[in-house]
Amino acid sequence: MKQPIQINSEIGKLTSVLLHRPGKEIENLTPDSMEQLLFDDIPYLPAMQKEHDFFADALRQRDIEVLYIDQLMIDTFETEEVKRLFVDRMLQESRLTANGSSEALKNYLLEMDSKQLIDSMIAGVLKEDLKEQKKQHLYEMMSRHYPFYLDPMPNLYFTRDPAAGIGSGISINPMSQHARQRESLFVEHIIHHHPRFASADTPVWMDRNFDFPIEGGDELVLSESVLAIGVSERTSARAVEHIAKNLFNGNSKVEKVVAVEIPKKRASMHLDTVFTMVDYDQFTTHAQVVDKDGHMNIFILERGDPLRISKRTNLKETLKEVLKLSEVNLIPCGGEDKIASAREQWNDGSNTLAIAPGSVVTYERNYVSNDLLRENGIEVIEVQSSELVRGRGGPRCMSMPLTREPLK
Numbered sequence: 001m002k003q004p005i006q007i008n009s010e011i012g013k014l015t016s017v018l019l020h021r022p023g024k025e026i027e028n029l030t031p032d033s034m035e036q037l038l039f040d041d042i043p044y045l046p047a048m049q050k051e052h053d054f055f056a057d058a059l060r061q062r063d064i065e066v067l068y069i070d071q072l073m074i075d076t077f078e079t080e081e082v083k084r085l086f087v088d089r090m091l092q093e094s095r096l097t098a099n100g101s102s103e104a105l106k107n108y109l110l111e112m113d114s115k116q117l118i119d120s121m122i123a124g125v126l127k128e129d130l131k132e133q134k135k136q137h138l139y140e141m142m143s144r145h146y147p148f149y150l151d152p153m154p155n156l157y158f159t160r161d162p163a164a165g166i167g168s169g170i171s172i173n174p175m176s177q178h179a180r181q182r183e184s185l186f187v188e189h190i191i192h193h194h195p196r197f198a199s200a201d202t203p204v205w206m207d208r209n210f211d212f213p214i215e216g217g218d219e220l221v222l223s224e225s226v227l228a229i230g231v232s233e234r235t236s237a238r239a240v241e242h243i244a245k246n247l248f249n250g251n252s253k254v255e256k257v258v259a260v261e262i263p264k265k266r267a268s269m270h271l272d273t274v275f276t277m278v279d280y281d282q283f284t285t286h287a288q289v290v291d292k293d294g295h296m297n298i299f300i301l302e303r304g305d306p307l308r309i310s311k312r313t314n315l316k317e318t319l320k321e322v323l324k325l326s327e328v329n330l331i332p333c334g335g336e337d338k339i340a341s342a343r344e345q346w347n348d349g350s351n352t353l354a355i356a357p358g359s360v361v362t363y364e365r366n367y368v369s370n371d372l373l374r375e376n377g378i379e380v381i382e383v384q385s386s387e388l389v390r391g392r393g394g395p396r397c398m399s400m401p402l403t404r405e406p407l408k
């Protein structure tokens, strides 16, 4: 049987990808909640959807199959039992069982058809949506104080983070931020209940119940045998060690996990905000974390009991070593200009999505970085981003590759 997940590199020809088209959840952001929900502003939804459709079309035009997370979820709701199971999990994770109203909310959700159900769970459920229900609890009566029973999930369009394909397996991530933790529940549910995935025996390298966080923006599959993981604001060293052990002990081809330390701050929340692979031997980097020569804190983890861990201090040299290359080219986001480089990194100039070796999708607004990529022989496919960018993520964050062709 064809494996539903097959990711042996960052750059092999992309053949299938998982996206989420932003919806009503974006309109449930308010100035009071946006910071907690990890947004810097409130995007204008119709424009954002247009941009997202443009992005999806750009992929389809290149023969990439685009799957949507909400449709996959709907497909799993064929039986009432699976639907109930998911609603229960969602309510549990939203901590709604603790204080009454969960029964009313559960009934409200279960009366919906599958499409309405999934839309509401993503958009969030307002206390005032359950008009008929007699209010029994103080927190329900004080609905102005906090308007939601179920919080909106505005970050779901960053499908990269809740899970990552590695080889023919998957890392289903315990996410660091409370606002995003339910997202990986969707992926876990799809893997176990969607016919396309459930019939395959997909190894799970990281389980979302692990106690320390890891997010997909930090997980980069450099080659069949080398995985790079950022140790960052969102990913802990303990999770890196845990997944490394599972990969080495399981049936994976990964032989080296390269842990790359980056500053714990919002601008560089994941490794893919400052480092992506664009060709066999070319990478984007950002001056904030990697200088021209590539100095940084790096550790290589290899099989052993205890794991063998050795330190490196130079990104360029480490990439040459682990990928067995004689030269490596680091292309700085925004070039040498300090202002352009800070601006373009903030707008996800380094967050490229490779769709084939030497061919990437980027935001058009990052023209300094885009020109520089082209000067280095990379094909750059630009997409619009006035609204999408407000969630602080670019084309790599907005996509979860499911299958890529093997590299030649």
Ligand SMILES: NC(=[NH2+])NCCC[C@H](N)C(=O)O
Binding pocket: 037, 038, 039, 155, 158, 160, 161, 180, 216, 217, 218, 269, 270, 272, 273, 391, 392, 393, 394, 396, 397
């Ligand atoms: N892989 C990435 N860089 N993802 C960006 C995610 C942005 C999102 N607002 C968050 O804070 O989580």
